[in-house]
Amino acid sequence: MMRKVSLIVLSAAAGAALTLFVTQPRSMTMGSSARAATSDTYRQLNLFGDVFERVRTDYVEKPDDSKLVESAISGMLTGLDPHSSYMDAKSFRDMQVQTRGEFGGLGIEVTMEDGLVKVVSPIDDTPASKAGILANDIITNLDDEAVQGLTLNQAVDKMRGPIGTKIRLKIIRKGQDNPIDVTLVRDNIRVRSVRSRIESDDVAYIRITTFNEQTTEGLKKSISDLQSQLGDKLKGYIIDLRNNPGGLLEEAVTVSDAFLDRGEIVSTRGRNAEETQRRSAHPGDLTKGKPVIVLTNGGSASASEIVAGALQDHKRATLIGTRSFGKGSVQTIIPLGSGNGALRLTTARYYTPSGRSIQAKGIVPDIEVLQDVPDELKSRTDTKGEASLRGHLRNGTDEKTGSQSYVPPDTKNDKALKMADDLLHGVKINASSPSPSNKAAIEKPANKAAN
Incomplete structure (x- = not known):
């Protein structure tokens, strides 16, 4: 019998954490009521197929098929309760990073202020703290790309990366007339929970x-x-x-x-x-x-x-x-x-x-x-x-x-x-x-x- 491996999460937040959980699928003999329910389910799936095809052929602009399917799955899950949802590949990877509590990065807690990334605090014994990055430093550029216009998540994604790789930061610091250029080497960062x-x-x-x-x-x-x-x-x-x-x-x-x-x-x-x-x-x-x-x-x-x-x-x-x-x-x-x-x-x-x-x-x-x-x-x-x-x-x-x-x-x-x-x-x-x-x-x- 094949084993279904799943992962269990327990959190009020959407991107929380997970642990291994193994269950055995149940076998059953299908009775008349079960067959009737199955037949009704297939009729509903046929309805979904009809709607999907009509949207693909008649919508005012050509839709992305994969986005249509993802939206349908999301709607099905969010209709169950506030905590069931669909995660695309990136969201799933981000959740796994959050679950592990460690990643390749620089070791800075950041927030967004006036469209720029502001350092809340460098984490002890990380590339950021060793390089002298301070709380309230403003990061304006990442590898020569302006931070202005990026979301906080996009900026964080750019700062994270494989351990041992380099990234250049341009920093504005209160009391300093000129921007500070710093090159950091990403290391394994552990989130302090x-x-x-x-x-x-x-x-x-x-x-x-x-x-x-x-x-x-x-x-x-x-x-x-x-x-x-x-x-x-x-x-x-x-x-x-x-x-x-x-x-x-x-x-x-x-x-x-x-x-x-x-x-x-x-x-x-x-x-x-x-x-x-x-x-x-x-x-x-x-x-x-x-x-x-x-x-x-x-x-x-x-x-x-x-x-x-x-x-x-x-x-x-x-x-x-x-x-x-x-x-x-x-x-x-x-x-x-x-x-x-x-x-x-x-x-x-x-x-x-x-x-x-x-x-x-x-x-x-x-x-x-x-x-x-x-x-x-x-x-x-x-x-x-x-x-x-x-x-x-x-x-x-x-x-x-x-x-x-x-x-x-x-x-x-x-x-x-x-x-x-x-x-x-x-x-x-x-x-x-x-x-x-x-x-x-x-x-x-x-x-x-x-x-």
């Missing part, structure tokens, strides 16, 4: 921005480094999942496993009962039982919600912030052959260890903390959530829309972060808190607490 620091001298803060193939490795390194730096004075961990759109299912499982000794992490359930899969933790809590607080908000979606839900259900962490996005479905990436792109198809719902489906509902934090949003941003800081998406998978009558997603750029104004820090230091007490001064906290989470 995990960043960490010491908070308040004795708290380990770890921010996870996405779930790609580098995430668990980055998390383990951060935990190890912070433990070495803090030693016995380590109070606990703050895991920041705010505005993390998701990514790899496998990485969500292994990140959750890092904080758990045992028990189910997540189950995925497809259309047929035999497709149900359960993932469980392995012995060994890398944080050695230290208190854990997870920060969530309206931008925490999918894989982020798996981690938050698993740690909340096992009472291993206290969740602080606002309700998560509510994206509780799994997408499988199905390659369509060489040069034909791939399907991104919703194939299952996922459930937290207690059996909760967060689809269109989200995960409610143990302690809700609302940020003070500047007046000019108040209309743009809430995410509408999964339940607001047209054609989303339904989940009962108590679906939720709208949740705050603003994170203050200055940590001094971050009320959720301050609440987490206060709880770990015992400055504030809450039934959900894993504070050393409140050991009952891990046993019984509260529904909500005022800030």
Whole structure:
């Protein structure tokens, strides 16, 4: 029997990440009702063929046949739900790059400003940082081609390329009268999905921005480094999942496993009962039982919600912030052959260890903390959530829309972060808190607490 190899994605964003998944095709004997349904399907396909041929012959301009087929496939998939879609060959390649979390490039985070590429930050120990490229540098030319007129994606595509190849950049830098010409050699660049620091001298803060193939490795390194730096004075961990759109299912499982000794992490359930899969933790809590607080908000979606839900259900962490996005479905990436792109198809719902489906509902934090949003941003800081998406998978009558997603750029104004820090230091007490001064906290989470 032939085996069908597919790839699974778990993210609220369209270009997220993937992991291997193998299924066996089912065999069946076709009854009369099945034959009737098949006959009706073929009639519909004949209708499609008639329309396709009429467009090819009668449209006012000669259409591109391949574009017609791609548009038809896209329409079929987008009509299913907000997360099913067709990816052409380039989109599929881009998604694979994002999934791997590494590529041949220069090592600069960039944005577009006034039609030019602006450097947000050079990544440490990359060709860009070694060449002295600085934040706020403006890139005007790539290999003598003007950046003006290119989209950001087009500019990024030109900066990426095979490892060992060269590219020339012309840079305008504030304080310099003349442009700077720099020649860089592309190298292997790893996207940093995990960043960490010491908070308040004795708290380990770890921010996870996405779930790609580098995430668990980055998390383990951060935990190890912070433990070495803090030693016995380590109070606990703050895991920041705010505005993390998701990514790899496998990485969500292994990140959750890092904080758990045992028990189910997540189950995925497809259309047929035999497709149900359960993932469980392995012995060994890398944080050695230290208190854990997870920060969530309206931008925490999918894989982020798996981690938050698993740690909340096992009472291993206290969740602080606002309700998560509510994206509780799994997408499988199905390659369509060489040069034909791939399907991104919703194939299952996922459930937290207690059996909760967060689809269109989200995960409610143990302690809700609302940020003070500047007046000019108040209309743009809430995410509408999964339940607001047209054609989303339904989940009962108590679906939720709208949740705050603003994170203050200055940590001094971050009320959720301050609440987490206060709880770990015992400055504030809450039934959900894993504070050393409140050991009952891990046993019984509260529904909500005022800030």
